[in-house]
Amino acid sequence: MWLMCSRRCGSGLFRALFAEVEMDAQGAYLGHRITEPGYLCLNCGAPAVDLGVVAAEMDAEAAADVAPQPLEVLCPICETRVEILPGESCPNCGTDLEVSIG
Ligand SMILES: [Zn+2]
Numbered sequence: 502m503w504l505m506c507s508r509r510c511g512s513g514l515f516r517a518l519f520a521e522v523e524m525d526a527q528g529a530y531l532g533h534r535i536t537e538p539g540y541l542c543l544n545c546g547a548p549a550v551d552l553g554v555v556a557a558e559m560d561a562e563a564a565a566d567v568a569p570q571p572l573e574v575l576c577p578i579c580e581t582r583v584e585i586l587p588g589e590s591c592p593n594c595g596t597d598l599e600v601s602i603g
């Protein structure tokens with residue numbers, strides 16, 4: 502988790518909006534559990550953003566972007582096992598390799 506004020510006021514203090522606080526019989530704070538993400542900047546009152554979650558979502562989106570996967574093929578000319586992207590030629594001997602995906 503890395504909270505940042507959405508107004509970027511520079512405050513380093515935030516309040517969780519949805520949290521359950523555990524306490525003992527005298528009401529002394531024991532611990533808490535965030536039930537839903539939602540935070541406020543204590544300095545200016547603007548919503549705060551959890552940059553940790555944003556980064557994780559960006560990672561997930563990047564992973565969803567289907568990057569071309571290198572394929573391991575055996576070049577029929579130089580008989581070398583090479584890893585190429587679809588459409589590339591053999592890095593060893595330069596032969597055009599017809600690689601079909603799937
Ligand atoms: Zn703020």
Ligand SMILES: [Zn+2]
Nearest residue numbers: 576579591594
């Ligand atoms: Zn080759």
